[in-house]
Amino acid sequence: MRSHYCGDVNKSHVGEEVTLVGWVNRSRDLGGVIFLDLRDREGLIQVVYDPDLNDVFELASTLRGEFCVQVKGLVRARPDSQINKDMKTGEIEILGKDLTIINTAAPLPLSMDNHQNNSEEQRLKYRYLDLRRPEMAERLVFRSKITSAVRRFLDGNGFLDIETPILTKATPEGARDYLVPSRTYKGQFFALPQSPQLFKQLLMMSGFDRYYQIVKCFRDEDLRADRQPEFTQIDIETSFMTSDQVMAKTEEMVQSLFKELLSVDLGEFPRMTYEEAMRRFGSDKPDLRNPLELVDVADLLKDVDFKVFQGPATDPDGRVAVIRVPGGASLSRKQIDECTKYVGIYGAKGLAWMKVNDLDAGMEGVQSPVLKFLNEQVVSDLLQRTGAQSGDIILFGADKANVVAEAMGALRLKLGEDFNLVSDEWRPLWVVDFPMFEKIDGGYHAVHHPFTAPTGVTAEELEANPTEALSDAYDMVLNGCELGGGSVRIHNQEMQSAAFRVLGISDEEAQEKFGFLLEALRYGTPPHAGLAFGLDRLVMLMTGTQSIRDVMAFPKTTTAACPLTNAPGYANPVQLAELGVAVIEKEKAKDEPTT
Amino acid sequence: MRSHYCGDVNKSHVGEEVTLVGWVNRSRDLGGVIFLDLRDREGLIQVVYDPDLNDVFELASTLRGEFCVQVKGLVRARPDSQINKDMKTGEIEILGKDLTIINTAAPLPLSMDNHQNNSEEQRLKYRYLDLRRPEMAERLVFRSKITSAVRRFLDGNGFLDIETPILTKATPEGARDYLVPSRTYKGQFFALPQSPQLFKQLLMMSGFDRYYQIVKCFRDEDLRADRQPEFTQIDIETSFMTSDQVMAKTEEMVQSLFKELLSVDLGEFPRMTYEEAMRRFGSDKPDLRNPLELVDVADLLKDVDFKVFQGPATDPDGRVAVIRVPGGASLSRKQIDECTKYVGIYGAKGLAWMKVNDLDAGMEGVQSPVLKFLNEQVVSDLLQRTGAQSGDIILFGADKANVVAEAMGALRLKLGEDFNLVSDEWRPLWVVDFPMFEKIDGGYHAVHHPFTAPTGVTAEELEANPTEALSDAYDMVLNGCELGGGSVRIHNQEMQSAAFRVLGISDEEAQEKFGFLLEALRYGTPPHAGLAFGLDRLVMLMTGTQSIRDVMAFPKTTTAACPLTNAPGYANPVQLAELGVAVIEKEKAKDEPTT
Known part of the structure; x- marks a missing residue:
């Protein structure tokens, strides 16, 4: 039905007759001539209908937005004065000769020009219209290019694309599984995988050596903008x-992706x-575009007569760290209060500050509510260690180490934005040497996952000293986003059992949940290592969008519903009976407001 | 850890030192020398450990099957007498210099050499061992090559890989949906898609023009060997x-696949x-390798005084068709009885037959239990129309047309096998011009699906005469297997509503189930058409295996269970409560026998 795509017609086609199909993006009658x-x-391409071609002109004048049409016409160069440099096809236009309306369009329920006026709900309900907007379509086209390039790279490097099950057993990734009732085994359930972790390890045990899959994963969590x-x-x-x-190979993959698709x-x-x-x-995913850093100062403050500083400075689990913000002395009291509130979200109980009004004026030159607790030597050491200049502000975090890291790490990002310090570049890095476990509420938790191998310890040493062990894990970070994470896996049964015990999983429970893995480790398991990238996040980063819904064709709302198909929906009671389950609690319908 | 894959070492490496990693397939001590x-x-590659290299020899003598090892050694040519032409690396061997046992293996629960001795259940339970067998691994490697080639073809033809949801609304493909309880909307359920049919149509409405996806689909049906x-x-x-x-493009794809991967x-x-x-x-998926054909003979038998023939021959819904089997006169009574039993499975009430012992002997030369009902003219016409030769048998099917087609179509396949008539070649074809609907038990059913466009009728004509309409649908068939099927879709609301009404779906029900599709059809929907191939079946056909479980890494049993992970399993009652569902009927545990 077409000779060219609209966007592909260019100056080399001038004088040719072309046939195009597409949608009416806009149609205007300017002085008796229709510009489509x-x-x-x-x-996009501009088509001109002149009243001289009378019958077609009449038809052209009936066109409205989003009609689907076929156009035949002659490609001609635009006069210099009408060249549109913002448009790929802006040097030419089509002199319309023929016109067929393939399908009309009713008045649209969405504004195509001012999509800001459309609610998120409306955009998802009429997704097929929202996706017609070039900026939406381009992101999905780009996503397709990314997966194609990734596959070409991995195929070319001997990786085999192998599918793993979607209907499987509950996996222990921490989040809630989606469940699927089994009809054959009434009362039992499949789980949708949070990742193919164990299956890909089993594939290594099967000898496949290099595996990849671009694969759907599922988590029944409360959603946020990026979930x-x-x-x-x-x-x-x-x-x-x-x-x-593994790091070298996957780094090469991401490098080649950026080279090929973004130059x-x-x-x-x-x-x-x-x-x-x-x-x-x-942060374990530092944004290196932001020049601000945390500077540890506990040693300078361990003797001051101020509990807020001195406590954490002398607590083995405590930390005192400062951020120096160049030019930050201009912050108003209100702005500082805002920062205090901000770090409060992350558990910090306050935010001490010190403005450096005049570096050369000694104690006179600095201004701070806590100045009375600090002697001249301490102030001088602080200024020196932070490299403070006149006009700067120094902000203090003093608390448990994890609170300081989280609160001051977040504050660093906020101040970087506020002071416009974040450079416009790509700053990738690998974060390595993670601890194997962290202690939360008295129990140990895996920093990566329970299958991650430690570096340089025996199973006995791991169990004896869990928090000291480092894991052979690695995260790829780009501009403050974790693009992917992976690790060398445990390939030995004793070590895996030890890791489970550290995590508080008894041998009996381990046998019940991971018996097949422990069994599989007995039969010549090779050393293996891998990594998983979040594709959605990668596409978001490469296309410069903040919402995960902008890089998926048919996303769900933050309450996990689909306004387009109206999923989820009520099930047929007969089918539920066949599954041996019953609904015991109904909630409000989707169209009732969520409160 | 390696310099080469085992299978990649060849004569050009003679004299080089190589490092290999892999599994002990077999280890034998022959006259004081270890052949690994x-x-x-x-x-596979042969490694020789000579006792001259004493310490490594000792270690080599401890190797057992499926140990994971690293081998360093020198590539040398085998003496001519020891060249193994059945082995890719049969011209060379490795003189082992160094040996590291990476991981030992406990005695194996499966026989690796005689896998026929392993039950299907055991093979699935220890899938990671079963997949180590080269014939299993090769099929998955081949599958990976197929998907890679398909993607390259489609990427190269401007198709965009776009993901559609797995958690979605029940679709009307006929089979039972898998359900997923929603936590946010208690009492409601997602369905896993039986195909992305409506989403891909919506993508066309979104303007993406050419879409593809290699995608998981789900059906909660009772399983058979190929399901x-x-x-x-x-x-x-x-x-x-x-x-x-569409047919030309997808035909080109399958041609290129066979060319590239099978030459x-x-x-x-x-x-x-x-x-x-x-x-x-x-059959609507004829195996053209089989030369047997059905021959219609109702016109010859409409006047005979034998109800079994005459009834169907004069019934507008009846059919009388015969199959002539060359050399079939050799069939014994017992073998014919077997055929009668066989067609009985498909609803045929009997199977009349006629042996052609001597073509030139007239009525004397033929033998048949129904001969008494046939006069000489009828017999002569039958012999002529079927092209019978001495030694042949003619088998009769007389019943409702659909019963004759099914029973005689199945018998044709069986006889083709039994008489070894099926040629060893690839016989693809397109089947086209399907009816839109078939009438079953008084109701109309879509032969393809409810979104298939008819050819050359208006919506009014379709509703007035549903059984006469042909659809613009096409099936790709290869050697009697349906590789894929597709159609032009309805792109107009009136036609879609008419099709729903023919199928007995009221306007109200259509609105409830497909309201979003009917609504989407109002906004400039382009004409669109597509096709879906069954990847598993394609891989089965190309790798020559009969079981779908042989082309999947982690398949389920015929009762939809996974003996490896022991899925499905019991769910946490707390989680069920969160989902608002309860188990009301428990069935036998998986390890109890199914009866």
Whole structure:
């Protein structure tokens, strides 16, 4: 039905007759001539209908927005004065000769021009219209290019695309599983996978050596802007490769992706230990575009007569760290209060500050509510260690180490934005040497997951000293986002059992939940390591959007509903009976307001 | 850890030192020398440990099957007498210099050599061992090559890979949906998709023009050897393309697949109407490798004084058709009884037969229990029309047309096998011109699905005469398997509503179930058409296996369970309460026998 895509017609076609199909993006009658912007997947083109071609002109004058039409016409160069440099096809236009209305459109329930006026709910309900907007369509086209490039890279590197089950057993990734009642085994349930972790490890045990899959994963969590019930992972696993080799290969993949699709050279990814990342940036996914850093000052404050500082400075689990903000002395009291409130979200009980009004004026030159607790030496040491200049502000975090990291790490990001300090570049890095476990409420939790191998300890040492062990894990971070994370896996039964015990999983429970994994580890399991990238986040980053819903064709709302199809819905009672389950509690219908 | 894959070492490496990793496929001590077959994903290689290298020899003598090891050694040519032509690496061997046991293996629960001795249940329970067998691994590697080639073809033809939801609304594909309780909307359920049919149509309405996805689909049906609860489709949809264009493009895809992966030239696919397929082969997916055909003879038998023939021969819904089997006169009474029993499965009430012992002997030369009902003219006409030769048998089917087609179509396949008539070649074809609807138990059912467009009728004509309408649908058939099926879709609201009404779906019910589709059809929907291939079946066909479980990494049993992970399993009561559902009927545990 077409000879070209609209967006592909260019100056080389001048004088040719073309046939195009697409949608009426806009149609205007300017001085008795109709100017039609025709749109398809590849772009827009201007079609001109002159009243001289009488019958077609009549038909053209009936066109409204989003009619689906076929246009035949002659490509001609626009006069210089009418060239539109913002438009891919802006140098040419089509002199319309023929016109067929393929399908009309009723008045639209969405505004196509001012989509800001459309509510998120409306946009999802009429998703097929919302997706016609070029900026929406382009993101999905770009997503398709990303997956295509990823697959080409991995295929070319000997990785095998192998599918793992969607109907499977509950996995222990921490979030809530979606459940699927079994009809054959009434009263029992499948779970939708939170990741194919155990299956990809089993594939290594099967000898497949290099596996990948671009695969849907599921978590029944309360949603935030960047979360969806189903999301997509680029899932990778290898045998006989060290963490360095896995990092090198996946780094090469991401480099080639950015090169091919954005013409960006990411360069070699620096590495940073978890310890350094937490110390300097208060985060295990530091945004290196932001120049602000946390500076530890506990040693300077351990003797001051001020409990807020002195307590954490002398507590082995405490921390005192400051951020120096260049030019920050201009912050008003109100702005500082705002910062205090902000760190409060992360559990900080307050935010001491010190303005450096005049660096050369000694104690006279600094201004701070806590100045009375500090002597001249301490102030001088603080100024020196932070490299303070006149006009700066120094902000203090003093609390348990994790609270300081989280609160001051978040404050660092906020101040970076507020003071416009974040550079416009791509700053990738690897974060490595994570602890195996963290202690929360008296119990140990896996920082990565329970299958991650420790570095350089025996199973006995791991159990004896869980918090000291480091894991052979690695996170790829880009501009403050965790693009992917992975690790070398435990490939030995004793170590895996020890890790389970540290996590408070008894041998009996381990046997019940992971018996098949422990059994599989007995039969010549190869050393293996892998990584998983969050595809949605990667697309968000590469297309510069903040909402995960902008990079999925048919996302769900924050209450996990689909306004388009009206899913979820009520089930047929006969089918529920066949499944051996019953609804015992009904909630408000979707169209009633959620409160 | 390796310099080469085992299977990749060849004569060009002679004299080089290589490092290999893999599994002990077999280890034998022959006259004081250890011969080790080392296996990895790419193949097997022979490693020789000589007692001269004393310490390593000791270690090598401890190796058992499926130990995971690293081998260093020198590649040397085998003496001519020891060359193994059945082995990719049979011209060379490795003189082992160093050996590291990476991981030992406990005595194996499966026989790796005689897998026929392993039960299907055991094979699935220890799937990671079963998948180590080269013939299993090769099929999954081949599957990966198929998907890679399909993606390359479609990417290269401007198709966009777009993901559609897994958590969605019940779709009307006929089979039972898997349900997923919603936590946010208690009492409501998502359904897992039986296909992304409506979403891909919505993507065409969104303007994406060419879509594909290799995607999991789900059906909660009772399983057979070639069915699994989750299976994979190569799903394709296009806008502005006719059925001819879709067929041409997908035919090109399958041709290129066979060319690239099997070096097979499929040639141009012939087309056959549904009517012809049913008439000649009694099937809408005829296996053209089988030369037997159904021959209609109702006109010859409409006047005979034998109700069994005469009834169907004069019934407008009846049919009388015969199959002539060359050399079939050799069938014993017992074998004929077997055939009678066989057609009985398909509803046929009997199977008349006529042996042609001597073609030239007139009525004397034929033998048949029904001969008394036939006069000489009828017999002569029958012999002539079927082209019978001495030694043949003619088998009669007389019943309702659908029973004759099904029973005689099945018998044709059986006899083709029994008489070894099926040629060893690839015989693709397109079946086209399907009826839109079939009448079953007084109601109309869609032969494809309710979204298929009819050819050349208006909505009014469709409703007035449903059984006469043909659909613009097409099935790709290869060697008697339906590889894929598709159609032009309805892109107009009136036609879609008419189709729903024919199917007995009231306007109100249509609005409730498909309101979003009917609404979407109002806004400039483009003409669109697509197709879906069953990937699992394609892989089965290309790798020559009969079981769908042989082309999936982690399939389920015929009772939809996974003996490896022991899914499905019991759910946490707290989680069920959160979902607002309760188990009201428990069934036997999985390890109790199913009866």
